[in-house]
Amino acid sequence: xxxxxxxxxxxxxxxxxxxxxxxxxxxxxxxxxxxxxxxxxxxxxxxxxxxxxxxxxxxxxxxxxxxxxxxxxxxxxxxxxxxxxxxxxxxxxxxxxxxxxxxxxxxxxxxxxxxxxxxxxxxxxxxxxxxxxxxxxxxxxxxxxxxxxxxxxxxxxxxxxxxxxxxxxxxxxxxxxxxxxxxxxxxxxxxxxxxxxxxxxxxxxxxxxxxxxxxxxxxxxxxxxxxxxxxxxxxxxxxxxxxxxxxxxxxxxxxxxxxxxxxxxxxxxxxxxxxxxxxxxxxxxxxxxxxxxxxxxxxxxxxxxxxxxxxxxxxxxxxxxxxxxxxxxxxxxxxxxxxxxxxxxxxxxxxxxxxxxxxxxxxxxxxxxxxxxx
Ligand code: GMT
Numbered sequence: 001x002x003x004x005x006x007x008x009x010x011x012x013x014x015x016x017x018x019x020x021x022x023x024x025x026x027x028x029x030x031x032x033x034x035x036x037x038x039x040x041x042x043x044x045x046x047x048x049x050x051x052x053x054x055x056x057x058x059x060x061x062x063x064x065x066x067x068x069x070x071x072x073x074x075x076x077x078x079x080x081x082x083x084x085x086x087x088x089x090x091x092x093x094x095x096x097x098x099x100x101x102x103x104x105x106x107x108x109x110x111x112x113x114x115x116x117x118x119x120x121x122x123x124x125x126x127x128x129x130x131x132x133x134x135x136x137x138x139x140x141x142x143x144x145x146x147x148x149x150x151x152x153x154x155x156x157x158x159x160x161x162x163x164x165x166x167x168x169x170x171x172x173x174x175x176x177x178x179x180x181x182x183x184x185x186x187x188x189x190x191x192x193x194x195x196x197x198x199x200x201x202x203x204x205x206x207x208x209x210x211x212x213x214x215x216x217x218x219x220x221x222x223x224x225x226x227x228x229x230x231x232x233x234x235x236x237x238x239x240x241x242x243x244x245x246x247x248x249x250x251x252x253x254x255x256x257x258x259x260x261x262x263x264x265x266x267x268x269x270x271x272x273x274x275x276x277x278x279x280x281x282x283x284x285x286x287x288x289x290x291x292x293x294x295x296x297x298x299x300x301x302x303x304x305x306x307x308x309x310x311x312x313x314x315x316x317x318x319x320x321x322x323x324x325x326x327x328x329x330x331x332x333x334x335x336x337x338x339x340x341x342x343x344x345x346x347x348x349x350x351x352x353x354x355x356x357x358x359x360x361x362x363x364x365x366x367x368x369x370x371x372x373x374x
Contacts, residue, residue: 021360
């Protein structure tokens with residue numbers, strides 16, 4: 001098929017999933033056209049089946065807010081028409097789904113039918129989408145899409161709870177490329193960070209409030225009171241300054257390293273003993289899946305779709321949001337010599353069920369089913 005993929009090109013779960021999906025589809029022989037405002041971060045190589053179309057946003061003194069959605073819809077019309085696409089797949093409802101629905105209307109008026117598939121990722125539903133300033137448009141564009149998927153059962157449930165959605169939503173979970181995300185031998189790196197055999201705890205996120213990075217630091221602080229440990233924080237975002245201050249306040253600044261936005265996160269995960277994800281909300285938790293694929297057990301909250309991924313007592317533990325005491329107790333249990341190896345092995349086994357080789361054919365079937373109905 002010729003597939004147009006629309007996503008946020010920056011670091012962040014939905015953009016990563018969309019880009020990896022496009023790469024996988026291209027590998028399977030599909031022609032994939034990315035339509036975004038800048039080159040997706042993980043699309044930095046040549047492949048004969050991959051194309052990139054930049055959305056040009058025309059500014060004008062009258063516009064306090066340049067109308068990105070219109071520029072995006074216009075670009076979709078252009079690409080569908082001239083590249084003769086068979087299907088548009090948009091990731092993250094706002095504003096991609098409504099722009100796609102508009103592009104489809106325009107194309108229809110010119111005698112071109114193009115099916116629109118929308119994938120809901122999380123905050124487009126649970127945080128931003130349900131806000132009254134967006135809700136009517138999100139509801140409309142979900143109902144108007146030709147196919148809708150959600151990345152977890154919990155997100156599907158939340159969508160029905162918060163929006164008047166009349167159509168079926170198919171759950172297609174996120175996936176992982178196990179050839180990229182696997183435990184690599186990086187002993188020199190481990191020795192440099194943990195010279196005295198300390199346990200290595202890792203957290204990766206966009207440092208937004210919803211990730212509760214405060215909890216990460218407080219759990220680590222308590223862990224380090226019992227076992228010698230180091231914390232690596234990967235990513236960046238609005239909470240970073242505050243988190244640095246908290247580390248100083250708790251007197252653990254020397255045990256914590258801020259690595260910023262890393263491309264090769266699998267190298268860090270390869271030397272980790274434990275991954276922390278205490279999020280307030282998390283529709284899926286792709287970062288935890290990346291850790292598990294690198295044989296790292298997960299201590300997480302039980303928010304949203306996380307329990308569908310991190311199996312309590314098997315691949316790590318899940319606790320109520322904010323229950324730092326319990327998360328610390330569980331972290332120490334996992335890190336003990338007696339249990340760590342078993343949790344690591346279980347994490348990998350669970351990650352294998354989300355292998356891209358398993359999930360990609362589900363998307364391919366979904367596309368052909370949707371295309372057949374249009
Ligand atoms: O919150 C983020 O990390 C970014 C956000 C996004 O759309 O880029 O992530 C959401 O989508 C990811 C990919 O499907 C999921 O793994 C994350 O759980 C989800 N984030 C939230 O629900 C908070």
